[in-house]
Every structure is written in structure tokens, then in C-alpha cells.
Amino acid sequence: MAPVRDLAQLLRDEAYVFRRLVYKSLFARRLQGDAVDRFTQVYYDSHLLGQTRASTHWLGVHTDKCPLDLWIYGELLHELRPDLIVETGTYRGGSALYLASICDLLGKGSVVTIDLKPRDDVPDHPRISYLHGSSVAPELVAEVRGRTRPGDVVLVVLDSDHRREHVLAELRAYGDLVTKGSYLVVEDTILNGHPISPEFGPGPMEAVEEFLASDERFRVDRSREKLLLTFNRGGYLKRVR
Ligand SMILES: C[S@@+](CC[C@H](N)C(=O)[O-])C[C@H]1O[C@@H](n2cnc3c(N)ncnc32)[C@H](O)[C@@H]1O
Incomplete structure (x- = not known):
């Protein structure tokens, strides 16, 4: 059983490395960029509601x-x-x-x-x-x-x-x-x-x-x-x- 578990772990590790590579090379900037821009706007402007920088x-x-x-x-x-x-x-x-x-x-x-x-x-x-x-x-x-x-x-x-x-x-x-x-x-x-x-x-x-x-x-x-x-x-x- 041990070799099967090792193989499963290896595949999980490989899949993780692969996901990281794909994320870094293709998606990170776009996915992060959109979300971060939007959150930056929400965060900054929420002072108008008395939140975030209005109450830090x-x-x-x-x-x-x-x-x-x-x-x-x-x-x-x-x-x-x-x-x-x-x-x-x-x-x-x-x-x-x-x-x-x-x-x-x-x-x-x-x-x-x-x-x-x-x-x-x-x-x-x-x-x-x-x-x-x-x-x-x-x-x-x-x-x-x-x-x-x-x-x-x-x-x-x-x-x-x-x-x-x-x-x-x-x-x-x-x-x-x-x-x-x-x-x-x-x-x-x-x-x-x-x-x-x-x-x-x-x-x-x-x-x-x-x-x-x-x-x-x-x-x-x-x-x-x-x-x-x-x-x-x-x-x-x-x-x-
Ligand atoms: C964004 S607030 C500073 C916030 C503060 N550093 C903090 O993080 O809590 C900007 C300040 O700059 C001052 N200020 C504006 N023009 C200035 C100038 N020419 N020289 C020095 N201070 C100035 C304003 O009076 C205001 O208090």
C-alpha cells in the first residue's frame, strides 16, 4: 500500500506545483488585479460610511x-x-x-x-x-x-x-x-x-x-x-x- 500512497502524494505535489505555475504565469496578475483594484476602491471609499480609514x-x-x-x-x-x-x-x-x-x-x-x-x-x-x-x-x-x-x-x-x-x-x-x-x-x-x-x-x-x-x-x-x-x-x- 505504501507505494500507492507515495504515488498519490507525488501526484498531489505535482498537481500543486503545476497549479502554482499556471496561476503565476497566466492568471495571477489578472485575477489579483481585478479583485485588488475593486477592493482598494471599496476600502478607500468606505470612509464615507465611517468605516476603514475614517475609523482606524x-x-x-x-x-x-x-x-x-x-x-x-x-x-x-x-x-x-x-x-x-x-x-x-x-x-x-x-x-x-x-x-x-x-x-x-x-x-x-x-x-x-x-x-x-x-x-x-x-x-x-x-x-x-x-x-x-x-x-x-x-x-x-x-x-x-x-x-x-x-x-x-x-x-x-x-x-x-x-x-x-x-x-x-x-x-x-x-x-x-x-x-x-x-x-x-x-x-x-x-x-x-x-x-x-x-x-x-x-x-x-x-x-x-x-x-x-x-x-x-x-x-x-x-x-x-x-x-x-x-x-x-x-x-x-x-x-x-
Ligand atoms: C493625509 S494627512 C496625513 C495623515 C497621517 N500621516 C496619518 O497617516 O495619519 C495629510 C496632512 O498633510 C498636511 N499638509 C498639507 N499640505 C502640507 C504641506 N505643504 N506641508 C506639510 N503638511 C501639509 C495636512 O494638513 C494634513 O494634516
Whole structure:
């Protein structure tokens, strides 16, 4: 009986390998693509019903981020162990608090987060500093640069004004700060029909395309989109040189 069972197992294994090959080569992109696009739209727009990003919190503080992207940030921080995380677009401070909490777990790192104006409801945390003004104001960029020390690992997250010209200006202002092997994350690249809000106009995705056309130091790291639902399609930029 044993050889028959072995043969049955072998056939099951072969069938599994075959199914994986067929799925990978023929169907994955189409099957996943349609489903993921549709779910991304449903997820993003459900804030209108008070769900998803309208009611996502970290330790009680609202964040606009997709939880699956937060998981990716957790993995990035564990791998990179950054000394400094720069975030543009604080809003209520939930994403800054999340990043600072992971730094707590790692025992390393601080977060500097920038928004136009102060709010009195953002969380106090010893690893977070708040700066105010436009993220592309030369004095603010200089202030952030002044917080880095030689040899520091620096990660940058762009999540402020999502219009192309602003994101492009941020990419150019903060790209230099990102250390080799680390990331420049451009949030909300899904705007302007990629696949949500086709009426938005040129946004983060268009800024990334223009930036990468003239900057050889960064590559899109698609492996960071492995959880399928992400607000940052094509937005995880790894500094490779
Ligand atoms: C999408 S929210 C940030 C969400 C936050 N990172 C989170 O995940 O919870 C965008 C924020 O960017 C800020 N903002 C808009 N234009 C800006 C600019 N030029 N400089 C800095 N912040 C800006 C807005 O005031 C708003 O609070």
C-alpha cells in the first residue's frame, strides 16, 4: 500500500506545483488585479460610511493609513532599524505614534513629523518631534537635515499635500536624506485613477514617475506590495545607490 500512497502524494505535489505555475504565469496578475483594484476602491471609499480609514486608530489615535501598509512599515523598521524617520503630513499623529511605537519595541529611532499648523490633539511621545510649516519650506528642510548625523539610517515618508507638484518638490527636497538601502515612501499613489479618485488630477504616482525618470538612485520595490492592499502602489522607493 505504501507505494500507492507515495504515488498519490507525488501526484498531489505535482498537481500543486503545476497549479502554482499556471496561476503565476497566466492568471495571477489578472485575477489579483481585478479583485485588488475593486477592493482598494471599496476600502478607500468606505470612509464615507465611517468605516476603514475614517475609523482606524493606533493606541486610540486616528491614522489615515491602510493597516496593511502599517504592517509593511513594521517590517521595514525591523529590517532597517532607522535612526531617524521623517514624515511629512502629521494630521492627528496616528502614523507618527505607530512608527514611534515600533521604535520603542526596537529600542532605537526617532520620528520627526511635519504639518502646516500645530494641533492640540496630537500624542505626546518622547520619540516624536513636531515641526510646523510647509514640508518644502527651505528652512524646514534644513531643520530636518540638521537632525541627521553622519552614519544615521534615515527613512522618509511623504504623506502631506498629494498634488504632483508638491510631492515632486518633497521627493527632490528629501531624497538626499534617505540612506542607501533605506526607503522613500510615497503615500497615496493610488489617487488619480490608480485605481481610485480618477478626478483627482496628477498626484503622487505622476510625481514618482517624473522623479524616477531623472533620479537613478531609487527603484520601486514591488516586494513591499506583497499584502496586495496598499495605498502606496509603486510608492515604496528603495535607495539603491
Ligand atoms: C493625509 S494627512 C496625513 C495623515 C497621517 N500621516 C496619518 O497617516 O495619519 C495629510 C496632512 O498633510 C498636511 N499638509 C498639507 N499640505 C502640507 C504641506 N505643504 N506641508 C506639510 N503638511 C501639509 C495636512 O494638513 C494634513 O494634516
